Amino acid sequence: MTDSGGPKGPIVFFDGVCNLCNGAIDWLVRHDRKRQIQYASLQGTTAAQIVPDHLSEGDPDSILIWVEGEVLSRSDAVLKILSYLSPGYRFLATAGKLVPRFLRDSIYKWVARNRYRWFGKRDSCRLPTPEERATFLP
Numbered sequence: 001m002t003d004s005g006g007p008k009g010p011i012v013f014f015d016g017v018c019n020l021c022n023g024a025i026d027w028l029v030r031h032d033r034k035r036q037i038q039y040a041s042l043q044g045t046t047a048a049q050i051v052p053d054h055l056s057e058g059d060p061d062s063i064l065i066w067v068e069g070e071v072l073s074r075s076d077a078v079l080k081i082l083s084y085l086s087p088g089y090r091f092l093a094t095a096g097k098l099v100p101r102f103l104r105d106s107i108y109k110w111v112a113r114n115r116y117r118w119f120g121k122r123d124s125c126r127l128p129t130p131e132e133r134a135t136f137l138p
Helices: 019-031 045-050 074-082 087-096 101-119
Strands: 011-014 038-041 063-067 070-073
Touching: 011 019, 011 045, 019 038, 019 101, 038 045, 063 074, 070 074, 074 087, 074 101
Parallel strands: 011 038
Antiparallel strands: 011 063, 063 070
């Protein structure tokens, strides 16, 4: 959060009980060397305050990114997240935008609908390590 009490961004919101999502967050934490990104589970209080319209039951969105008041979902979120990483990943994000959104989102939705069956589900949300606490929001 900023000194004014409002959020600073970007904030990646993820499904805290999804094994695929947690693996993606583990990967992001390792690759975000500049520590630009903050993280919050979709089940937490930060998500309830900042992205309440994106918390409906059965919604296949498993990852969102909030940047300066704008929320991106599905493949747009993934590409935006990649843009915060090293130049190679930024290139992938730019190249990914060449693929039509309807195609990118179709693949995203297919994986999101099947993520629990393929990768499993946790009983509770991921807890950050002591080193990660500064980048994780409640």
